[in-house]
Amino acid sequence: MAELLNVENLSRPGLEATSFGVPAGVCAAVMGASGSGKSLLLRAIADLDENQGEVWLGGAARSAMPAPRWRQQVSYVPAESGWWRDRVGAHFVEPDAAVGLLHQLDMPPECMDWPVARLSTGERQRLALARSLVLSPKVLLLDEPTSGLDAATTIHVEAILHEKMASGVAILLVSHDDEQARRMAGPRFRMSAGRLHREEAA
Amino acid sequence: MNFIELGYLDVAFAAALLIVNAGLSIAFRLGLAKWLVIAAVRMVVQLSLVGLVLKALFHASSPWLTTLAALVMVAFAGREAMARQERTFAGYWSYGIGTSAMCAAALSVTLFALTTQFETRPWYDARYALPLLGMILGNTMNGVSLALERLAAEAHGGQRAIEARLALGADSRQALNEVTRAAIRAGMIPSINSMSATGLVALPGMMTGQILAGVDPVEAVKYQLLVMFLIGGGTALGVFAAVMAGARRLTDSRHRLRLDRLVAKDRE
Numbered sequence: 150m151a152e153l154l155n156v157e158n159l160s161r162p163g164l165e166a167t168s169f170g171v172p173a174g175v176c177a178a179v180m181g182a183s184g185s186g187k188s189l190l191l192r193a194i195a196d197l198d199e200n201q202g203e204v205w206l207g208g209a210a211r212s213a214m215p216a217p218r219w220r221q222q223v224s225y226v227p228a229e230s231g232w233w234r235d236r237v238g239a240h241f242v243e244p245d246a247a248v249g250l251l252h253q254l255d256m257p258p259e260c261m262d263w264p265v266a267r268l269s270t271g272e273r274q275r276l277a278l279a280r281s282l283v284l285s286p287k288v289l290l291l292d293e294p295t296s297g298l299d300a301a302t303t304i305h306v307e308a309i310l311h312e313k314m315a316s317g318v319a320i321l322l323v324s325h326d327d328e329q330a331r332r333m334a335g336p337r338f339r340m341s342a343g344r345l346h347r348e349e350a351a
Numbered sequence: 352m353n354f355i356e357l358g359y360l361d362v363a364f365a366a367a368l369l370i371v372n373a374g375l376s377i378a379f380r381l382g383l384a385k386w387l388v389i390a391a392v393r394m395v396v397q398l399s400l401v402g403l404v405l406k407a408l409f410h411a412s413s414p415w416l417t418t419l420a421a422l423v424m425v426a427f428a429g430r431e432a433m434a435r436q437e438r439t440f441a442g443y444w445s446y447g448i449g450t451s452a453m454c455a456a457a458l459s460v461t462l463f464a465l466t467t468q469f470e471t472r473p474w475y476d477a478r479y480a481l482p483l484l485g486m487i488l489g490n491t492m493n494g495v496s497l498a499l500e501r502l503a504a505e506a507h508g509g510q511r512a513i514e515a516r517l518a519l520g521a522d523s524r525q526a527l528n529e530v531t532r533a534a535i536r537a538g539m540i541p542s543i544n545s546m547s548a549t550g551l552v553a554l555p556g557m558m559t560g561q562i563l564a565g566v567d568p569v570e571a572v573k574y575q576l577l578v579m580f581l582i583g584g585g586t587a588l589g590v591f592a593a594v595m596a597g598a599r600r601l602t603d604s605r606h607r608l609r610l611d612r613l614v615a616k617d618r619e
Contacts (some may be wrong), residue, residue, distance in 0.1 A: 196605055197514055216606040221520030231515030233529055277515075284519065
């Protein structure tokens with residue numbers, strides 16, 4: 150099987166060397182206790198912390214391209230989003246391009262004018278996902294993308310993720326939710342004390 | 352020049368005012384009497400020594416001795432600027448960045464003034480070089496110190512926002528844009544404030560000194576203006592250089608935010 154994201158001997162403090170791949174159109178779930186190193190894995194793949202090893206996007210090595218270009222294609226969405234301007238819209242490259250996406254996420258188009266300080270946790274989470282998705286990344290590294298959402302909105306977010314997978318995006322999803330991992334229907338990994346294991350399909 | 356020379360007895364009379372301070376401190380149990388005496392003695396000793404050193408330097412009029420004195424001043428300024436920072440770069444980086452930015456800015460502006468405006472013969476005449484350097488260095492030091500403090504604090508507090516921008520594909524310069532702007536502004540505000548308030552709130556010390564020494568106020572004002580421009584230029588150069596170097600040290604070639612290169616001071 151041709152993998153879109155290929156991780157090769159990736160390690161960093163708190164994460165033992167690991168190798169695995171995620172094919173295009175597949176969502177791989179990473180489960181495990183808090184503090185076991187799941188977020189460290191996503192940050193290392195996004196090259197946000199110092200790390201050893203190589204990661205491939207199709208045939209292109211991460212080390213062979215500038216880090217900003219890598220991160221545009223392999224998009225990391227942390228559990229706690231960061232904001233640097235007062236208004237929501239200033240965080241989007243093209244606010245108009247996000248309208249359809251916002252509708253799917255149950256956010257009104259005028260939310261682009263809202264002050265970031267007034268957003269709820271769930272709103273921040275959905276908008277942070279939207280601002281990554283409008284950049285059309287090929288791989289999504291999602292850290293608990295639905296932890297602050299109610300059941301109905303969670304299903305809407307998962308529907309969007311399924312759409313992205315259908316268009317060939319590979320997803321690495323950190324989740325606490327067994328049901329969610331089952332709904333995304335991909336391979337499962339378990340992280341414990343910095344070691345990543347592949348779980349056999351049950 | 353027609354100035355009134357002070358005798359040591361005159362100075363001693365002024366020092367008697369400290370007795371009033373000490374009396375108040377004892378009466379109200381402020382516990383300041385000891386610190387007052389120590390501070391006053393330090394001031395007397397430090398300034399007397401500086402007077403003697405300056406006199407010797409003026410007399411010697413040697414380029415080497417003047418340069419040596421300038422470097423000693425820069426080294427002290429570098430130490431002072433970093434002494435009260437809450438968060439600094441690990442190792443010698445903070446001292447190195449702060450001192451080299453100050454050194455480059457203050458020395459180049461001083462040399463510029465000595466060679467073009469004062470046209471002293473020779474340029475290393477300590478009577479002009481050292482007081483000018485002192486004034487420019489003192490203000491550049493404040494600016495650099497405030498700017499680096501702000502840079503570290505903003506980067507530390509803004510980690511999530513900076514890394515969000517990096518994760519969306521911004522390069523390190525774009526991601527630190529807000530942080531570097533805030534730091535440069537913090538470093539520049541004191542010298543802008545002092546330019547706009549000068550003359551209204553207080554007469555600048557140097558100008559007051561010249562007027563007391565018998566210089567025509569209009570002449571003293573010209574001197575003061577020149578010095579303020581030099582201070583403004585030196586501060587801007589120093590702050591800009593320090594913030595650019597600091598921002599570089601906060602990121603690496605893979606455009607990561609490297610907060611691991613900062614250390615909090617108070618943990619020692």
